Amino acid sequence: MGTTFSGFTEKLASKYGDKTAIVFRGEELTYRDLDNFSDRIMLFYLGNGISKGTHVGLLASNSAEWIIHYLALCKIGAVAVLFNTHLTGEELANALNYADVTYLTCGDRAEKAEFKVCLDKINRESAPMLKRIFHIGHELGPLLMSYKEPSELEAEYLRGRKASVDPADPVNLIFTSGTIAKPKGVLTSGYQMLTAAAEAARHMRLGPDTRICSVLPLYHCYGLSVDLLAGLTAGGTIYILEAFRSADVLECIEKNRCTVFNGVTTMFLAMMRHENRMNYKISSLITGTVAGSYVSPNEFMEISRNFSIPHLQMSYGQTEATAGITFSGFDESLESKSHHVGKPIEGTSLRISGAEGLPGISGEIEIKGFNVMKGYYRMKDESEKTFTDDGWMKTGDLGMLDEDGNLHITGRVKELIIRCGENISPVEVEACIRNYPGIEDVKVIGVPAEVIQEKVVACIILKKGWRINEQLLINHMRKHLAQFKIPESIEYFSEFPIGRTGKVNTGELKKMVTGTLAKV
Template identity: 30%
Template sequence: MLNKGLGSWIHKRRVKSGADIALILDDYQLSYAQLATRIDRLAAVFAERGVTSGTRVAFLGGNHPAFLETLFACNMLGAIFVPLNVRLAPVELNYALNDSGSQMLICLENLDDQARLALQDSSVREYLTVSNTPEAPSEYETALHASSGNYRDTAVSLEDASIILYTSGTTGKPKGAVLTHQNLTWNSLNVLVDYDVTSKTVALLIAPLFHTASLGMGALPVLLKGGTLVLQERFVPAEVLQAIEKHGVTSLSGVPTTYQLLAEDPAWAQTDISTLKMLTCGGSAVPVRVLEAYEARGLGFSGGYGMTETSPGATSLRAEHTRAKMGSAGLPHFFTSVRIVDGLGADLPAGEVGEILISGPNVIKEYWQRPDATESSYYDGGWFRSGDMGYLDEDGYLFISDRLKDMIISGGENIYPAEVEQAIMEIPEVESVAVIGVSDEKWGEVPWAVLVLKEGAELDTEALINHLNGRLARYKIPRTAVFTDSLPRTASGKIRKAELRNQFGAAQS
């Protein structure tokens, strides 16, 4: 085949496992053969509308078969897929469309109003809407059914761009991370080596596919292996539990809050989750109380660390090591390497905190049209600067300390908010927390905790400090607790600590 990239995957799956179920959304199912036919038809539609090698095609929508159909149809033609975050404001969407130079936008119908605002003064020339109900009448389905659908084997190399994913942009404008076919293929191979993904895997995707973890760690490895994806359009704990039981889900991915809400749902105890074999958790370490809730039902958590720029996996922690390496993000993925360096780029010994550097075929080589950002993001030519702080223990396991820019320096001591936040999350009354540095005449900075409590719960600063005494060094314990109804977050769900620092008078980094 001429196509060495992702565009060939579903065509090959049609030959190897055509009758097997590839996608499920509610009661709608597509076999690999049916999915391949739809992708062939969509690729022909794109080609008829001027999409060719290098053309950018954007998609606005959540977990829907059309998301994956658009991705693979683009990659069949050598075009570049640009998934957009549905939580972005129209002006932010417009920026991503114009920065990427997207010529076409595919959009779910419920987001049409938002999309049309974003399309004003944009580079987009072709626009197709898709019904939120699969195969219901829409511009997208009409075009598919009128298409010739002949398979197109286009020359695509592993070094060619497959996807442009825009980072959250906590400061300045978001950057477009260029993920090549090589990046995504090797990341998928890392997942297959380090996790128990098989052709019998039934993976429930509850995080949006436009987030790199859901796509790179969930969808693509499972499709490469020939397993089944169960798409969940929104996260409602009761509906997730129903889907696990209905479809015999074997694999589930989420963040600590996801698993906490599932375990607290009234249906938790009565739901048959006996088919579950693999739980993966990213974003932060699993609080002990959540870990115990799942261990009581015979389940453990695999963890890991990564980012958009690593497609996204950098490290993985197998479930059997979760207790022994509590708080660790695990070992580097099989085909990936990790270093810890000081401010001058020199390697640090085990146990010493420094910046995390990552290298491997899953690591991006550039940001879209941002040579300045690309140049400043690498050491020694190929080691990506994560901007995260951490250390390796004597066994090579990675422990994340915090974001470099979020580190608090109090009286000459380094305080890593993630460590403090993890200890605070052990308190049952706490829903979420952010620890920030606030200016102090004596110490330079002191830590403050900004907390959201569970509905009806009560907690004061004294109780918080009493909980942390003996768990953390005294200089790490927040001087003040601030209680609020919600924490400001980016479109991808990350807490905007810069806003909290501005609000509470923190020293600026």
């Protein structure tokens, strides 16, 4: 994939022409449309002072126009700074200033009313570098009707601008999944984005007959790489949904006979438990990935059985590694792949710190390869701490390799609970509790405690209509865990606080539990 985004869209237009690439709200865009319309938007941006290297914010929910504007910016060689649509005004201002954004392109609508309030708070005082805000709509009609072929002079001008862009030039600044109050941005090149997407398409065996139901946010590397760019690389058709709602996703899969659905664990579980789930016919699904957060073997198998996806895959990735790091085998048995996240993609190496190549030893996962960031934007100290002396990137995740070279995730370095000097992996305790009858979901956390450092707390959501005997649950844990790993407290929830990317917000959960325990 040693090409630029311009070469990428031109090649797709030449190969697939009038084949439908994107469907959004019933409107269709062909592969030729994507190339032509992004050229037209490219001319618009160039005429408004944007050029190679300009940092342009993109703040909009999923839409076909988001995709066209994104492609246009990448073709110019501008840096598309992708913003979460849930940001507050203060968070957005902080992120704009940190990312050196001089132009901001916004959608006319978003998932929440706070979106417009957020924009209204952006002014010269809060974002002094911002020169102009552009607004885009969510309807394709005006864009389709206003399109015209570029003149000979415009076409020549475009060719010159495209030729100035190198595959190694940065085209994206994507924020990591954590809080944006003090944002950490990752610069990625066109080469990294397109090569990672091609690897995802290869591992998932996507092709021209592929039909993807895409609801992951495009401002996040998972949705951008594994849904959009991987689908385009393969010549497939991508059905874009603006936001996640279980019924909308199920309807999209049924209506369009979708063959692929990628999602975080909470999405699959929400769809699985939707009251009308069995009324939808979704047997067209062939593959997809469950990623974005830890997935227990039981959850993976439950999802596999419920959706009957014969080639459902586990995957492990990070924003710092252009989304994809590992994929499980396409034809591997579901039972086998439920226990691991697979092997590294081509061009990526992986090792376990302290394991010295030996299987079964847990340590921090470290990686090296084409997909690894050079560092966090404008964060020299933070970047240096992320890399080892010999150039490997520390992921912050704990894992181990089995004898076949498959990676098993065992926890997060930052989420380790330290009790009386002993390190406890929440994932290990959660896996044990999940095997007990009546458990819908569980999150194990550590809260500050005098003398022992941290108290282990199990936060549990019970299945509907279930009650459990806590002593019997503790007895169950004692059969499988050392005594120091047994939670001192069990707290019950109807739901967990969910962060902006669909993962459980551990920080908020800790605040809730700490407040509850303080009242006891």
